[in-house]
Amino acid sequence: MVAKRIVVGAHYGLRDWMMQRVTGAIVAVYTVFLLAVLVMQPTLDFITWRSVFTHTWMRVPTFVCLLAIYFHAWVGVRDVLMDYVKHTTLRLCLMVIVVVALVAYTVWTVQILWSL
Amino acid sequence: MRLSIYRYDPDKDAKPYMREYDVPLEPTDQMLLDALVRVKTLDDSIAFRRSCREGVCGSDAMNINGKNGLACITKIADLKEPVVLRPLPGLPVIRDLIVDMTQFFKQYHSIKPYLINETPPPEGERLQTPEEREELNGLYECILCACCSTSCPSFWWNPDKFVGPAGLLQAYRFIADSRDQATSERLDDLEDPYRLFRCHSIMNCVDVCPKGLNPTRAIGKIKEIMLKRTV
């Protein structure tokens, strides 16, 4: 029996691992920021909530945070797929679906944020 | 003492089963391995590996009441009966408590587990300060028992691609050695979503290491050094 050769050396592990940390940090910072903003509001009803998001200083961070969440999700979901989906073609298909979905979410996010 | 032991002999058993044993112990039987040796005098067909009986050779790693450990340094008095013994999880079983370690050693060999220093050796020793030597403590003591790797979910899912805690601990042992010159190549080799980055710091490995070593810490150090050279 010839042992199966395992090809490794994709050279991107560190980038993703770093991205997980960085995006995680962004989400954490944004959460604090959002809480602070909300606490500073006199009342908390749907009208104020909505108006807060009409400011650019709110829209941009929100967008960055959601983007971070998508990237974070990408790495996380890809890791899960790598662990459990051993069939390469199937895994690639699923990965493509995830990417398409995340890109769609991004477009949708822009639409929502800037249409308020 | 009551034991429930995983039995499987491909020569005669269609599938594995658990068998209960009741063994009378002698006062000198202190460790689980003593009990196993005692069982073997009653039933010579039970197969397990053992050698040093003092926790330095790494032969008798097994799953003891759900947790990986070495039978020879596990005290009988500390165990809840019946003691359930199974082979190490995640590796193919050859027979009874004996697993096929090929995959485990393949991963160990894959990290180039030897000192690389291409300069001509001096007549005497290569100098190393006590502080530099200290860096190797907690690394070189590994006995390759596989308790850690076989308790790591990431290794279960990708034993062929993820180096696993034992291999990574040794990878760091050479990265940390002031005499080794191949740090860059070693880091290059690990810069891979499977080989190193399958580790999600679940820490099972630290929990079971019978030598009290900390592969998670070593893995963290490797990542740290990689990061440093990138930024």
Add this chain to the structure above:
Amino acid sequence: MAFAVRKFDAVIVGAGGSGMRAALQLAEADLKVAVLSKVFPTRSHTVAAQGGVAASLGNNGEDNWHWHMFDTVKGSDYLGDQDAIEFMCRKANEVVYELEHYGMPFDRTPEGRIYQRPFGGQTRNYGEGPVARSCAAADRTGHAMLHALYQRNVRARAHFFVEWMALDLIRNAEGDVVGVTAMEMETGEVVIFHAKAVLFATGGAGRIFSASTNAFINTGDGLGITARAGIPLEDMEFWQFHPTGVAGAGVLITEGVRGEGGYLLNKNGERFMERYAPTVKDLASRDVVSRAMATEIKEGRGAGKDGEYILLKLDHLGADVINKRLPGIREIALKFANVDCAKDPIPVVPTVHYQMGGIPTNYHGQVVVPKDGNMETIVPGLYAVGECACVSVHGANRLGTNSLLDLLVFGKSAGEQVIRDLNADPGLKDLPPDAGEFTRARLARLDDQTNGESVSQVGADMRRTLQLHCGVFRFPDLLVEGVAKIKEIAARAVHTEIKDKSKVFNTARIEALELENLIEVARSTMVCAEARKESRGAHDRSDFPDRDDKNWMRHSLWYKEGDRLEYRPVKLKPLTVAPFEPKARVY
């Protein structure tokens, strides 16, 4: 059914320190080598060595190989061959430095050099006082060394056959060795390894005793195999009792504990070694310390409920030194003796540890036997190194840390000799027509045996006999009785029965085969001990309490056939320096 045949330049049986050092030499010379081992190489018993490896580097105080040589000759109680001892002591620095270059993580001195500690029997200026000669990696020197050697072999791409057990030698009509039979443990398949050179490095056989510091796998396979092939075993009466085995468990506490400043106490809290060895006290050589301890216990000054053990005190070293230099010892004491040695003394007793005798070789690792009046006729194709060999550098008593050195020096020199021999005569000699027949018959006997005794029963009787009849102190009546008993047990050992007949990883079969090897060792030990009418080194007889240089400056050679004994004079002439004349041995 004929066995499959595989061809190699050389086959090394054993992947402990000595086997792997030899393998490295051959692998780096690009020879086709098979290295067989019953266990994964790093599980060999060299892994358990704690204290250090001797070399007169002089990193912690002045030292030189002449002093080392003197200590070794004196330690051997003048039974060691002085040519081999000079060879070893002169080569020591070279092989230890090499080991460091392979990556061995030695402890360091503040200058960055290899750390050295004192050990028993090692002295400055021909016996003046202790010297630090043992190069150490904490108290895990053997572990660090075995892993470093394995790693270097991985780099050199040595070909390991892991979990293969060698069974019998194959010799042709001229008596030349042309191969071995071996069994793959996982499948039970037997293969003939046909080779130009066969090198044994199978380690010790401490498992012939009930209480031993040795691993389960130390069953003297190389000795059993050679003895069955008609080759004598040398000096088998000399077994070292290590002074400090954990009472009850047998697990070793390194002499390094005393090297770092620990000492022994009797129940009165007296540091009794001051009486037995005024100059070096607790660092006298092992036979001396073990006898002192046994005497204390015998005369009722032992500690413990039944006065059955001695106390090893080291708490005064402080937790820092213990954690830094002796971390493994602290672990062992906690696990096996239930004491924290940073607070309380460890209960210890002299425990069987090391076999000074073995397969007779010269210092090139070639096996030598008496033939036609020449006491040292080389057996072509056969080599032996490590604990299974008797070079003899350890004579009647080995000094601590000289064994790891022996592995390195003679592993290397045997490797070099194999290369020389293969260059001189590159042909592969034919296998005899009945190659493998002996092995087949032995295995068939075991498989077909009915109404036989269990392996564990016969094994237990053998161990009890040796423990009782061949201990630290030996008595004439017990020795004679022991010989008769062991012969009777040996007769039983060829009728053992195993219930398990499986082909797959059959450990019952392995243990039965191991017992057949152990029995040869046990028998040679009893017979040689009974025959040697003097006290020397580790062999201490109540009826002949003194060393008898006139009649007994000679090595015993035991043949399995008829338990025949022959003797060979000790080689008193070193290679270049003046001989060390036998003197009374005081420490």
